[in-house]
Amino acid sequence: MFQRFEWMIAWRYLRARRSEGGISVMTWISLLGIALAVFALIATLAVRSGFRYEFVDTIVGANPHLTVYSYGETLPDGRQTGTIADYAAMTERLAAVENVTHAAPVVVGQVMATANGRNAGLEVIGIRPEDLAAIPRIATPENAEGSLDAFEGGIALGWHAARDLGVGAGDTVRLISPDGVRTAFGTSPRIKAYPVTYVFQVGRYDIDKIRAYMPLAEAQSYFNRPEVADAIHVTIADPEATDAAAGPLMQAAGPDAYLWTWQQSAGGFLRALEMEDNIMFVILSILVLIATLNITSGLVMLVKNKGRDIGILRTMGLSEGTILRVFFLCGASIGVVGTAIGVVLGCLFAIYIDPIFSFVNYVAGGGVWDPSIRYISALPARLEVGDVVSAVALSLALSFAVTIFPARRAARMNPVEALRYE
Structure with missing residues (x-):
């Protein structure tokens, strides 16, 4: 040219x-x-x-790609429990769906943690040890103290939450839940001390600030959820393909279930x-x-x-x-x-x-x-x-x-x- x-x-x-x-x-x-x-x-x-x-x-490395909830049983006063009674069977069905890499039943609750004269609000997730080890950002965090192998005997705590409380791996934290023991005089707060076995930093401030993990069986007892789960966390091969995975997951979960994706929670x-x-x-x-x-x-x-x-x-x-x-x-x-x-x-x-x-x-x-x-x-x-x-x-x-x-x-x-x- x-x-x-x-x-x-x-x-x-x-x-x-x-x-x-x-x-x-x-x-x-x-x-x-x-x-x-x-x-x-x-x-x-x-x-x-x-x-x-x-x-x-x-987000996708420290949170589920999809969360399966259930309306649960209907109480005599018309309220619904919102819990999953047959969570073990539902977890197996969800894990068998194509492109699903992992499914884990969880119990979720909010508590106040106290240690060394300091207080912090925490979101506690009850989860099985093998399911916790399958979360990428928890298993391979940016920084960590302690060991996941000892998780069964205590709790795992977010990095900034641990710094706010002035604790590390091996220290003890007291958790206070308002939904505690039910007595004839009402509900009294539940206070229990747990050793911190693992401290993790996923690299996201709002997670490291409030997140804590507890063994599933202990969480069921602590939050008065005997033999039930609040939700099932599902991880899929392609986090961007939640819309395609929603249909098969709903069929496997049953008619009383509904889904919440990570795009919906982080849409803003x-x-x-x-x-x-x-x-x-x-x-x-x-x-x-x-x-x-x-x-x-x-x-x-x-x-x-x-x-x-x-x-x-x-x-x-x-x-x-x-x-x-x-x-x-x-x-x-x-x-x-x-x-x-x-x-x-x-x-x-x-x-x-x-x-x-x-x-x-x-x-x-x-x-x-x-x-x-x-x-x-x-x-x-x-x-x-x-x-x-x-x-x-x-x-x-x-x-x-x-x-x-x-x-x-x-x-x-x-x-x-x-x-x-x-």
């Missing part, structure tokens, strides 16, 4: 010094602007993808992330557009400075199309090189984000990232091919588009008028 001499002329114009009628300074400014804009776009997209991936991974966060993604992409696209407009201003100056050269080239027989391609190559080359530099910088930022962020945190004196606000323990970045391709396509498309106007202006320049005063 482009002749060799067209490349040669475009290259000479780009590297010409200002004294020769060139715009080398403007070339470097345009190049730097595009590179920084593409770098910012890729870095932001990488952090955005990493944040969503880490956010979702902590996911919608907020999606909205933020779209807004950030639009804002950074405007930044790339502003950077590419420097190409237009530079080429307009180049066309003005090279009016005599254009007139001579036209009188030598070069067509309007040739002149247009020469100046298009000038602008497009700046866009391509700037985009390539920006891609390299953006990819390096995503790959080495941990040491970069550690340096920023050190310079700022620490406390730059607050897990209680961000919900995850560290700033993530995930380099996606689609994000890089979209950034490159946007930058190149804008670079090529803004080049057309000054290139057409140069091509349509009248050689007679260009050489009239020479």
Whole structure:
């Protein structure tokens, strides 16, 4: 499409010094602007993808993909118990469904924990030891104290909850439940001490802050749920395919059951992330557009400075199309090189984000990232091919588009008028 001499002329114009009628300074400014804009776009997209991936991974790695509930039995006063009496049989049926990797009956209750004169509210989940070991983020957490092997003799406690109570593996925590022993004078709170056998950090603040696990049999006794379960936690092979798995699971669970998926429980966060993604992409696209407009201003100056050269080239027989391609190559080359530099910088930022962020945190004196606000323990970045391709396509498309106007202006320049005063 482009002749060799067209490349040669475009290259000479780009590297010409200002004294020769060139715009080398403007070339470097345009190049730097595009590179920084593409770098910012890729870095932001990488952090955005990493944040969503880490956010979702902590949800599906520490929570069930689907939770099966039951309306339970109807009491004489018309209320429903909401518990599952035949939970063992239902768990077997659910585990046998295609694409289901694990099913676990649980008992859930809220308590107040106290230790060392400190108090904290906890959500306690009663679960079998083998089922607890099957939860990815619990079995392989970011940080851990103690051992899961000793879970049967105590409780497992979230990292931040343990820090709030000032306890660690081997210490004792008292749990206080308002739904305790029923007597003739009413219900008295149930208070019982448990050793902390395992402390885990899944990397999600709201889980590490309030989550605790207790053996299922002990939870049934402690929360007055003898021989029943509150729900069955189900894990499937593809966490995104909950809609496809819902039908077979409902058939296996029975007519009195209903489902709750992780997308429903985290729907607000996911919608907020999606909205933020779209807004950030639009804002950074405007930044790339502003950077590419420097190409237009530079080429307009180049066309003005090279009016005599254009007139001579036209009188030598070069067509309007040739002149247009020469100046298009000038602008497009700046866009391509700037985009390539920006891609390299953006990819390096995503790959080495941990040491970069550690340096920023050190310079700022620490406390730059607050897990209680961000919900995850560290700033993530995930380099996606689609994000890089979209950034490159946007930058190149804008670079090529803004080049057309000054290139057409140069091509349509009248050689007679260009050489009239020479």
